[in-house]
Amino acid sequence: MDRLEYRLWLGEENYRLLYFYESIDLPQIITRRECEFFVKDGVTYRQVSSALECDTFVIYVEEYERGRKEAEVESNGLRLEVRELDAENGHPVIATLELPSHLDVMAYIGNSFTYFHGKEWLRDSSEIDEDRKVYVLYVTATGFVIEGENNR
Incomplete structure (x- = not known):
């Protein structure tokens, strides 16, 4: 299992940790990295870049738009x-x-x-x-x- 971090781009090579996931499997990390957009707590982020730093995968994002948090969809998988x-x-x-x-x-x-x-x-x-x-x-x-x- 690996670690994944989403970091918010603040400009001029400055970033802030937004979210992190411990013990996340590699197929999920790769699938997330394929996504240009990430939505959490009503905020849509656009992926800027990604990296692998030692044992941590990083997805760098910038804020794209704000909205209201939508309800979870029922799913069996x-x-x-x-x-x-x-x-x-x-x-x-x-x-x-x-x-x-x-x-x-x-x-x-x-x-x-x-x-x-x-x-x-x-x-x-x-x-x-x-x-x-x-x-x-x-x-x-x-x-x-x-x-x-x-x-x-």
């Missing part, structure tokens, strides 16, 4: 929401997946393209929303339609 990148319409949910492991989450968020409802979607970004206990993958439609294909 790890939940991944796939949402269309469309702020005007509240980023509508395209698909919701219950996945057994962080490696399964990585299998989705680590790709440039995914396919749902017979359409191809281009990855924009992903986030770990600790308030709601979900991963979110933001995508945009490419316009490519898969004829006769039955996929998620």
